[in-house]
Amino acid sequence: MERLPYEVVVKDGRFFYRQSGKLLHTTGEGAHTKWIFVLSTSKILYVGKKKKGSFQHSSFLAGGATSCAGRLVVEYGMLKVKIWQKANIFGWIHAAISG
Numbered sequence: 001m002e003r004l005p006y007e008v009v010v011k012d013g014r015f016f017y018r019q020s021g022k023l024l025h026t027t028g029e030g031a032h033t034k035w036i037f038v039l040s041t042s043k044i045l046y047v048g049k050k051k052k053g054s055f056q057h058s059s060f061l062a063g064g065a066t067s068c069a070g071r072l073v074v075e076y077g078m079l080k081v082k083i084w085q086k087a088n089i090f091g092w093i094h095a096a097i098s099g
Contacts, residue, residue, distance in 0.1 A: 006046040006060060014077030023077035039067040
């Protein structure tokens with residue numbers, strides 16, 4: 001899998017795709033669409049749509065080591081804090097990116 005289209009950077013507090021320069025926007029595609037992220041051990045952030053059975057967290061790094069992973073919601077480049085019962089991932093991603 002080519003990783004570059006999934007690579008996301010944070011500039012001035014907003015999330016952008018590195019390759020295209022477009023703002024990341026994960027809402028508006030239906031309530032059942034889940035967006036996932038992985039932060040690599042070298043602090044590169046990857047974001048994409050989860051596809052059950054074919055594209056999941058391990059797909060970004062081909063099963064390699066990660067700093068953290070989870071789900072996220074981003075509206076027009078701005079991270080929306082949403083905590084799912086399963087895990088509190090946002091404290092980890094903020095610490096890892098700010099690091």
